[in-house]
Amino acid sequence: MSKLTDFRGRWFVVKIGGELAMDKQKLAASVGAAVRAFLDAGIRVAVIHGGGPQATEMQKKLGLQPKMVAGRRYTDEATLEVMKMTLAGQVSVDVASAFRIAGVPALCTTGMSAGLIDAKRRPPKVMSGAGPDPVDLGLVGDVTGVNTEAFQRISDAGFVPVLGSLSGDAQGNVLNINADTVATRVAAKLGAAKLFLVSNVPGVLANKDDPSTRLPTLTPAAAREKIASGVIQGGMIPKVEESLEMLEEGIEAIHIVGISPNDAVLREAEQPGSHGTAFLRG
Template identity: 50%
Template sequence: MTAASKSQAPIVLKVGGEVVNGPYLGAIAADVAALAREGTPVVIVHGGGPQATALQKQLGQTPNIVGGRRVTDQATLDVMKMTLAGKVNVDLCAALLAAGAKPVGLHGASSAVIRAVKRPARVVSGGGPDPVDFGFVGDVIGLRKELLDLLLGAGYVPVLACLGADEQGQVFNINADTVANQAAIALGARSLFLVTDVPAVLRDVNDPSSRIPRLSIAEGERAIAEGVVTKGMIPKLEESFAAISAGVRAVHIVGRLASGDLAREANEPGSIGTVLTS
């Protein structure tokens, strides 16, 4: 175990399924490998929504999305296992391996590294007035920190598929942003990176040059209230603010990365994407 890995708080990197399929994966993998070589521990959490939807359609299933959230019956859960713990996790680990990192693919049932319980039925925005039962969708109640610490201390990069499990071995589908937030909180992360298909928080979604380098919680809430931030970026900011309030020091929203961008943003917050702070 290096002195750096003993002393440095880790970086948690959340990667969406669209990023794993996209043209920037090689640059991201190279930067993760470089950070790990320098002694910066990195934990990766990934989703796989686009891949899951594509497989459901191939199998003749119709994805059931309510309020932007996937209802997960048994057939859908099987698809999530195949895509998240299967193809997406393997493809991501393979890219990291090719870049010189030492990835270890994990999912919620890997020694219950992501402990979860079934999410109770609840009313959700966009889902109508009645509570919605999302099926095998879970809420994170803890992470097996000692396993992650063991891997990080030995220089490995844990790669977590966003599946949880309870003590009886029941597996649950979980939103990857939620898992990443909880991982960052549990590990006392120095930074949480949300890698998306947009370069940052933008004042004008059609103009990449309108990037907002830094946002405090108060400034972010004002941007939402004034309509500067819209659509899918709103829940991303709201969950990020909750993570910061729970102890995560900074959340970086980045995307469309070239080689070196991830490391630069880690060392110079706000230089590439948008950094959110308290």
């Protein structure tokens, strides 16, 4: 059991799955309240949000066919326009309004702004859960850099940087990036004490359809086995894979956690494994 004040001056990074932005009162009472408590304890906070469900809904409204490969979206030009509308528009404003309810001074933008995140197009690669052949996801990026000084300055000015998972490069290319990927890279570069991947499930489940089967902790070996055997599927694959990779790159602890009860994130922060799935180094 640790106290939040033990982390004074350190960074916590919080990733919000898109589905959570659909109920702003609930988001305010859960993640918003947790972020407020972190700030009150003197912890620096950066937030990354997704918007996958909103983008899928918008694609369908526009007559576009969403195509997901192992939890990642195939992104052509038309899909990228949808990602701009949903991530930088709808979800950004909804997260900002939830944080206002919670009294959190959020500055909501995307990774493109001020070069907060740099990205390059992801080359075709073999992906877990997507067969033996390399997959080309189109206009999808990998993070190549994080402007930690800009994060620091925003935080020093009293604001919480909140980024939708779009970025690109100084040549004007814009790319869609999985929000779990952005969050893990940002947390690693900031040397975060904790990364919370907050989702619509209470953690990694032994049976994905039964919330009572949450695994309190996972070792890297057990996690890899659960991906290979198909226990971990879809959107949970990028979360777990990126977590394993980035634990080795400087994040002290990663927590996959939900928002029921409202204080799940806070209690998981104080006691790893109590309300989510904790990945601990070593």
